[in-house]
Amino acid sequence: MGADKAVIIAGSRSGSGKTTVALGLMAALTGLGLKVQPFKCGPDFIDPTLHRLVTGRVSRNLDIWMCGENFARQTFARHSRNADISIIEGVMGMFDGGDSSSAALAAGLGVPVVLVLDVRSTAESAAAVLKGFETLEPQMAPRGVILNMVAGPRHLELVSEAVRKHCRAEILGHLPRSLNFAIPERHLGLHMGHEASVSPRAIAELAGSFRKHLDLDKLMDIASESESRDMISRQPSAGPSARIAVARDKAFCFYYEDNLDLLRSAGAELVFFSPLEDECLPEDITAIYLGGGYPELYLETLSGNGKMLAAVRRWAENGGRIYAECGGFMYLTMGILDGDERFHSMVGIFPVLARMRKKRVALGYREVCLKDDCLIGSAGTMLRGHEYHYSRIDEMPPEVPRLYAVNNGTEEGYGYKNVLGSYMHLHFGFNPRAVKKFVLNLGKRALEGK
Template sequence: MKTSSAFLTGGTASGSGKTTLTIGIMAALKARGLSVQPFKCGPDFIDPSLHRMVTGKISSNLDLRMCGREFCRDTFNFRFNGNDVAVVEGVMGLFDGGIASSAALAKELELPVILIVDASSAAESVAAIVKGFESFSPDVEIAGVIFNRVGSPRHRELIEKSMAGICKAQILGFFPRDIRFEIPDRHLGLHMGEEKPLNEVQLKQLVLAVEKHIDLDQLLQISRRTQAAEQEMFVANASIAKNVRLAVARDEAFCFYYEDNLKMLEAEGAELVFFSPLSDTALPADCKGIYFGGGYPELHAERLSENQAMRQAVNDFARSGGIIYGECGGFMYLCDRIETTGQQSHTMCGIFPFAVQMKTRLSRLGYRKPCLVADCFLGRRGQHLHGHEFHYSEIVGSTVGTPTLYQIDADIVEGYTFKNVIGGYLHLHFARNRELSKSFISELTGSQIITKTT
């Protein structure tokens, strides 16, 4: 059994600087030559891309509510195995979210918590905050604390004196205020890792700052643990034909995918073929289905609209009976048009006969557990799916006449359908219902629709 280090970084609240410090710690540990395996608590798509930016490794979402306890434990052990350090970034404040909270995940995985405290507007009072977090749930081990946005040596001195003899957590560092390390954001959150929100110079500066202001040696020491026995995940299903080509839209407009969903599809026999609705003019050859994930189609609506050849190819594929699954941003692309907050209207694929309109405020947010009301390529009637919804757009115009597959609440339906197309705002995670990925690929195997050669 290999002895390594593993911990969860938690904040006292959103905006504490958790993400910046987490990726800084990951980058600094990697710069030391350690193999760092990242994870993200919760349904977030953006933070895992930042983790991958600095570690080069896939960051799995560990969400007890959406993915279930078994999947979270098994995925953590599977990806951690063989690495030197596992870093799980928490979500919101440490105890926010009930069963889906960072604290609940830390308990489930038996991880010590490194608490990040924004000290910018307080001094001695931060000791009361740390003490409160320590006593709120004694079975959550707050092993260390990092004070962020510390303004001066005097500020640090006041915090140290107030902590002495009061709090059990070890002080691991005092990180200064520094706008050079702030990651730009927009309506759905921080910029994606693929967009390089921190350039190479900034990342090097961040690593140097972490090494200077955070005691990484002590952090690694207090989070030592023995890895679990080797765990198998995403084992290929030998009973299903292999190399069923599934086109997956992936570019600046479509970039929100749970990486483990893609792994589950591959395990069921899918050969994933990535393409760009922004740049390509035809679908990949010989594909039996298309998967449109979420992202930022509203930011690229003009380019998506101008690529008439791709929109026509998708429309033709749908009308010929091709299997298409689109969620959130992908669903928006399948609609008739996108209307921006600037009152501009951009034509999309027109598979669903209504528009979506961007709003300046969040439209819907939260976990969803839809029940299928009819058989489809995602499963059978009566099965429950699990996912999350987070978007700034709304459907405009009537949806009457467009069938739906998801019953969410007594008066809320979703999962719009047209022939073999399913689209909606929900981001589904396949972990708690593995029949979903099996059913999806099984339907593709029997599909007679084949795309034209590019």
């Protein structure tokens, strides 16, 4: 197998079935003994955990806007080189999202597109939809199509005849409407892979259905049209210059793997701990990194772990460095009010409450400029990321520094001593040089004591 085989699984729209198709293809090919390297187009944290569950390999995010085309190309080259095929799950509809769309990523990487076309409640008209995808940007026309939600043999015949008559994309197969596969959902999206949201039996059955209904040889032929790619090796650091305690458990699980790799490459040693289960911070650390996740699902346990709350508070008060994103930022407030307005005490560094809401509060890409020198870099440094949450904090007191000037006209990134907290998930790939400064800052030791 050639190491340059790759496809992007794009959707005709959100909800067309591309996650199911991507997982099914990964499972089917992995079941045949192939090494399948998964990727996810866009900033999503959840789908990559499902990819890992199916393939046994860490999935990487590829986002041209958030981390830059060069970084995306290098990430793709670095992690696909030892695979038989790379499968990239797209985002929304194929052309949705501008520079962050599946089409833009396919063009930037030189990877062919396979379109998932939901044909429920339509027949010959499905060909018109596919024809539109082929003609909107002819250079990015899908090379293959998978017909999803097919009602039966006659429905398949009508759609297939129209597609073959009017379109150039090869039909790789179809998925019946009766396909019995579903992933549980909640407010932030699908359940994550490490929550055992999909059983091994369900994965095996999904793989069998895909081997039955799809032409995997045709898929591999299309994947072989992917452009060859060269990789620039990262220069290893001289040695650890920071020892960072990274919160990683069921409550804090939103991390870009490339962010962790960039921290390591810049000289950081990462030590994982659990605010849910551990009662003290790891020994001999220089900083704490609190990522996002689902603290709202584990409020009683987090609030009840008084020893950890006190350890983090003491660390901050003694000048210890903490970088916190979204759920990690919520953990540093006075407390979180759940959906029933019940109070759960938290670390208490920032003098506000975080309140859970039934409707989404924020979603979108963000670009920030650092207003002053701070934990993550020097004044004027530009960084990019995204924001997605169902909670809202009270108005932060004016005396609390705002360190981010955000492209949506707001100021965010709240400071306290050597603590930086924000709702934003930054991708360090947009500015790898800033990561070295970040690690140097995180390596500076504060006053002794936890």
